Amino acid sequence: MPELMVLDHDAVLAAVSPAAAIDATREAFERHHRGEWIMPAKIYLDSPPYGDFRAMPARGDELALLKWVTSFPHNPEHGLPTVSGVVCLSDRRTGVPLALLDARAVTALRTGAVAAVATLALARPGARTAGIVGCGLHGVWTARCLAAAGHGPGICCDPRTEAAEALAAELGWSVGSLPEALACDVVNTITPGAQVVVEEDDLWPGLHLNMLGADGAGKAEATVAAVAACELFCDEWDQASHGGELAGAVSDGVVTRERVTPLGAVLAGDSGGRSGPDAITLFDSTGLAIQDLAVAAAALRAAQAGVVAAGSVTL
Amino acid sequence: MPELMVLDHDAVLAAVSPAAAIDATREAFERHHRGEWIMPAKIYLDSPPYGDFRAMPARGDELALLKWVTSFPHNPEHGLPTVSGVVCLSDRRTGVPLALLDARAVTALRTGAVAAVATLALARPGARTAGIVGCGLHGVWTARCLAAAGHGPGICCDPRTEAAEALAAELGWSVGSLPEALACDVVNTITPGAQVVVEEDDLWPGLHLNMLGADGAGKAEATVAAVAACELFCDEWDQASHGGELAGAVSDGVVTRERVTPLGAVLAGDSGGRSGPDAITLFDSTGLAIQDLAVAAAALRAAQAGVVAAGSVTL
Numbered sequence: 322m323p324e325l326m327v328l329d330h331d332a333v334l335a336a337v338s339p340a341a342a343i344d345a346t347r348e349a350f351e352r353h354h355r356g357e358w359i360m361p362a363k364i365y366l367d368s369p370p371y372g373d374f375r376a377m378p379a380r381g382d383e384l385a386l387l388k389w390v391t392s393f394p395h396n397p398e399h400g401l402p403t404v405s406g407v408v409c410l411s412d413r414r415t416g417v418p419l420a421l422l423d424a425r426a427v428t429a430l431r432t433g434a435v436a437a438v439a440t441l442a443l444a445r446p447g448a449r450t451a452g453i454v455g456c457g458l459h460g461v462w463t464a465r466c467l468a469a470a471g472h473g474p475g476i477c478c479d480p481r482t483e484a485a486e487a488l489a490a491e492l493g494w495s496v497g498s499l500p501e502a503l504a505c506d507v508v509n510t511i512t513p514g515a516q517v518v519v520e521e522d523d524l525w526p527g528l529h530l531n532m533l534g535a536d537g538a539g540k541a542e543a544t545v546a547a548v549a550a551c552e553l554f555c556d557e558w559d560q561a562s563h564g565g566e567l568a569g570a571v572s573d574g575v576v577t578r579e580r581v582t583p584l585g586a587v588l589a590g591d592s593g594g595r596s597g598p599d600a601i602t603l604f605d606s607t608g609l610a611i612q613d614l615a616v617a618a619a620a621l622r623a624a625q626a627g628v629v630a631a632g633s634v635t636l
Numbered sequence: 637m638p639e640l641m642v643l644d645h646d647a648v649l650a651a652v653s654p655a656a657a658i659d660a661t662r663e664a665f666e667r668h669h670r671g672e673w674i675m676p677a678k679i680y681l682d683s684p685p686y687g688d689f690r691a692m693p694a695r696g697d698e699l700a701l702l703k704w705v706t707s708f709p710h711n712p713e714h715g716l717p718t719v720s721g722v723v724c725l726s727d728r729r730t731g732v733p734l735a736l737l738d739a740r741a742v743t744a745l746r747t748g749a750v751a752a753v754a755t756l757a758l759a760r761p762g763a764r765t766a767g768i769v770g771c772g773l774h775g776v777w778t779a780r781c782l783a784a785a786g787h788g789p790g791i792c793c794d795p796r797t798e799a800a801e802a803l804a805a806e807l808g809w810s811v812g813s814l815p816e817a818l819a820c821d822v823v824n825t826i827t828p829g830a831q832v833v834v835e836e837d838d839l840w841p842g843l844h845l846n847m848l849g850a851d852g853a854g855k856a857e858a859t860v861a862a863v864a865a866c867e868l869f870c871d872e873w874d875q876a877s878h879g880g881e882l883a884g885a886v887s888d889g890v891v892t893r894e895r896v897t898p899l900g901a902v903l904a905g906d907s908g909g910r911s912g913p914d915a916i917t918l919f920d921s922t923g924l925a926i927q928d929l930a931v932a933a934a935a936l937r938a939a940q941a942g943v944v945a946a947g948s949v950t951l
Contacts, residue, residue: 322645322738323720329951330637364676366693366700368728374700376691378681385681385689389702389724391731405638405732407724407951409704413683415716416706421736423951634949636644636722636738 339469354585379610433462451475452502514540654784669900694925748777766790767817829855
C-alpha cells in the first residue's frame with residue numbers, strides 16, 4: 322500500500338520558481354544529451370473529435386516519470402482547461418510510486434522554462450525585448466520565465482484583448498499588435514498552431530524565435546519559407562520533425578536533419594549556437610518528458626524538504 | 637483543480653469480483669476486436685539493473701486509461717512487490733482525470749480474468765481440473781478467477797511450498813508436483829519466465845495451456861518445440877510475437893502470424909477456437925491495456941454507484 326505525496330496545482334507552482342525551473346530544465350537537456358537521462362518516444366492516444374492524450378515517460382537520477390496529459394483545444398469553450406492530467410514520479414530502483422503532481426502546472430512551468438533556456442543560449446547578445454504571441458496559460462508562463470531570466474519589457478499580443486492586458490499588467494509590459502510583437506528581440510509564439518503568425522517577411526537579422534505552439538500533426542505557426550530561412554534548433558529531432566514546427570519544412574524536403582541542432586548539444590558545448598549577431602535563429606519546442614522530470618523532481622525535493630506543504634494519498 | 641476519486645488496492649478488489657472481471661474482460665476483447673476500443677502499443681522504460689516501467693494507454697466508451705506499472709523481479713527479496721504503479725482513468729470527451737486506482741490490484745485481477753476468459757473459449761468441453769504453475773500474486777488470481785468460472789479442483793505448484801499450500805487451502809485444491817500440475821485439463825503457467833516449465837513431452841491431446849509469465853524480451857515458460865506443437869492463440873500479435881511466449885518460436889521462424897489467432901477474434905465469432913476435443917491449445921497472455929480498462933472501468937462504476945467507498949484527491 323504505497324503512500325504517495327500529492328502536489329496539487331498551487332503546490333507545484335509554490336515549490337518551483339521560474340528561476341529554479343530554468344536551471345533544472347537547462348540541466349535536464351545537458352544530461353539527456355550526455356545520455357544520463359533517458360526518454361522513450363511519447364505515445365499519443367487520439368480521442369476524436371475532442372483532442373488527444375499523451376503518455377510521456379522519462380528517467381533521470383533516482384526517479385522515473387510518467388506524465389499523462391491532454392490537449393483538448395475546444396475545452397475552454399466549456400470552461401475547462403486545454404491541458405490537464407497527472408504526473409507520477411516513481412523510485413527508479415524499486416518502481417514504487419512516490420508522488421503525484423498536477424500535470425497542468427508542471428507543463429506550464431516547463432514550457433515557459435525551456436523558452437527562457439533557449440533564449441539564453443541562442444538569442445543574440447544584448448537581446449532584451451520579448452514578443453509574446455498568444456497569451457494563454459503557456460504564453461503567460463513563457464513571459465514569466467523570460468522575465469525571470471532578465472528579459473523584457475515585452476509586447477503581449479492576443480486576439481483576446483483581456484488576456485494580453487492581464488499579462489502586460491502583471492509584468493509591467495505592454496499590449497501590442499502582431500507586427501509590434503514580431504519586432505521584439507525575442508519572439509515567442511504560443512498559439513494553438515491553427516494559423517500561421519510568422520511569415521518570411523517578418524524575419525529580420527538578429528531575431529530569435531521560440532516557437533512553442535506546434536506540438537502535433539498539422540499544427541504550424543510559421544510558413545515553410547520562414548522556417549527554411551532561419552538557423553534551426555529543436556528540443557528533439559524526432560518530435561520536432563514529425564509533429565513540431567519543423568514538420569512542414571521536413572515533409573516538403575526543404576529542411577533535413579543536418580540543418581537542425583538539438584538544444585542539448587548547444588548547452589553541452591558539443592555544437593555551436595547562432596552563427597553571429599545578425600543570424601536569425603528559430604527554436605522549435607515540442608515539449609519533452611525530460612523537462613517535466615526536471616520540474617517535477619524539483620517540486621518533489623522542495624516538498625521533501627518541507628519548503629511547501631504536500632498532501633498524500635494511499636493506494 | 638480536478639478532484640479525482642481514489643480506489644486503493646482493497647477498494648479495487650472489493651469493487652470488482654472475479655466473475656465481474658471475467659465478464660468485463662471478455663467484452664473488452666470483443667470490443668477491441670471490433671475496433672470500438674483503442675489501444676496504442678505500450679512503451680517500456682528500462683531501469684537497469686532493477687526492472688522496467690510500462691506506460692499502457694487505452695480508450696473505450698467514455699473513458700481513457702493510462703496504466704503506469706512496473707516489473708521489478710528482485711523486489712520481493714527486499715520485501716517489495718514485483719508489480720506496482722498507478723492507473724489513471726480520464727474522461728475521454730474532456731481529458732479531465734476522473735480516478736486513480738492501484739495498478740497492482742487492477743493488474744492482478746485482469747491477469748487472472750483473462751486466463752478464465754481464454755479457458756472458457758478454448759479449453760475442450762468438459763475440461764475441469766486446473767494446474768497452477770507459479771503461486772505468486774498473479775497465480776493466485778488466476779486460480780481465483782478459474783474457480784469463479786467453475787473450474788477446479790486444481791493442483792498448486794510452486795518451489796515456495798508455503799505459497800502453494802496457502803492457495804490450495806483457500807480454494808480447497810491440492811498441492812502437487814510440476815508433472816501433476818501439467819496433467820490437469822487446463823494448465824496455467826505464471827512464473828517469472830526465467831526457466832522453461834513446459835516441454836513438448838508434457839503435451840497431451842485435449843490439453844489447454846494458459847501461458848502468462850512471459851511478458852518481455854528473453855522470457856519463456858515453454859520450449860520452442862512445445863509452442864510449435866500447439867494450436868496457438870494470443871491476446872495481441874505484436875506484443876505476443878515480440879515479448880510473449882510466442883517470441884522465441886517467431887524469431888526462430890517456426891511460428892508465423894497466420895498460425896496464431898487473436899482471442900478477440902474467437903470471442904467475436906470471427907475465428908474458430910480449438911479444432912476439436914483432442915487438439916492441444918495454447919493461449920499466450922502478455923497483458924493488454926484494454927484488460928486494465930475493463931477492470932478499472934468496472935471499479936469506477938462500482939465506486940460511483942456507492943457499492944464501495946472510494947477516497948479522493950485534488951490536483
